[in-house]
Amino acid sequence: MTGPVLREMRWWDIAPVLDLERELFPEDAWSEGMFWSELAHARGPRSTRRYVVAEEPATGAEGGSGGHAARIVGYAGLAAAGGLGDVQTIAVARDHWGTGLGARLLTELLHHATAFECEEVLLEVRVDNTRAQRLYERFGFEPIGFRRGYYQPGNVDALVMRLTVQDTAETPEPPGPADTPEPAPGPPGTASALPGTAPGLPGPSGTTEPTETTETTESAETHG
Numbered sequence: 001m002t003g004p005v006l007r008e009m010r011w012w013d014i015a016p017v018l019d020l021e022r023e024l025f026p027e028d029a030w031s032e033g034m035f036w037s038e039l040a041h042a043r044g045p046r047s048t049r050r051y052v053v054a055e056e057p058a059t060g061a062e063g064g065s066g067g068h069a070a071r072i073v074g075y076a077g078l079a080a081a082g083g084l085g086d087v088q089t090i091a092v093a094r095d096h097w098g099t100g101l102g103a104r105l106l107t108e109l110l111h112h113a114t115a116f117e118c119e120e121v122l123l124e125v126r127v128d129n130t131r132a133q134r135l136y137e138r139f140g141f142e143p144i145g146f147r148r149g150y151y152q153p154g155n156v157d158a159l160v161m162r163l164t165v166q167d168t169a170e171t172p173e174p175p176g177p178a179d180t181p182e183p184a185p186g187p188p189g190t191a192s193a194l195p196g197t198a199p200g201l202p203g204p205s206g207t208t209e210p211t212e213t214t215e216t217t218e219s220a221e222t223h224g
């Protein structure tokens, strides 16, 4: 049996992605409009986003007995501008957890970060989401700060983690077959500040001890 195939997320994937989003982020799910807005920046020479989905291929006769239709079982998104990448979201359907799909999606985002010429990649993760934190740590992300009350309405803090992109050479190989090749993105655009990227984060020479950072509520919380 072949595993899920990674491919670019398109607008027609928003509905199934939203179903997963609401199941996996019940307290702070993104709205449909937020996905539309993100995808609007994902194409063209000045694009600043890359979104991917993991799709389980259809098997057997679609709709007939014994087969099932293609199904989205994961998704992830990266924002990039000015040499800085931000993992906007990453999620895997519960019945695929522990199969290495999270690692495949993150590997794909980091390939895009390299194509965007990002020098570093940041992400936010709930302080109580140790599973996701372990995934990021395996890829070399290090904690650099907290954002107090970042996730609303639950008022849960975010841990901010950072990866310097040369570290990606040391990332673990994702299990499973090679991903579908993606076309190289155009040059990064000149977008304004990334959603969820607060001012005042420590620079590349910052300490590895997490420090408290200033919260901004300019946009949706990122899920990654």
Ligand SMILES: CC(C)(COP(=O)(O)OP(=O)(O)OC[C@H]1O[C@@H](n2cnc3c(N)ncnc32)[C@H](O)[C@@H]1OP(=O)(O)O)[C@@H](O)C(=O)NCCC(=O)NCCS
Pocket: 024, 090, 091, 092, 093, 096, 097, 098, 099, 100, 101, 102, 103, 104, 124, 125, 126, 129, 131, 132, 134, 135, 175, 223, 224
């Ligand atoms: C966080 C999340 C994306 C991880 O996805 P995942 O597909 O389970 O991730 P992986 O399978 O790559 O890795 C998870 C674990 O499975 C293990 N694993 C990886 N490949 C495996 C394989 N082939 N067989 C068995 N186990 C495997 C890994 O060792 C890892 O365990 P560890 O964390 O104890 O080291 C997923 O749990 C999720 O969607 N959570 C809800 C949404 C969320 O919290 N997103 C992150 C927001 S910041």
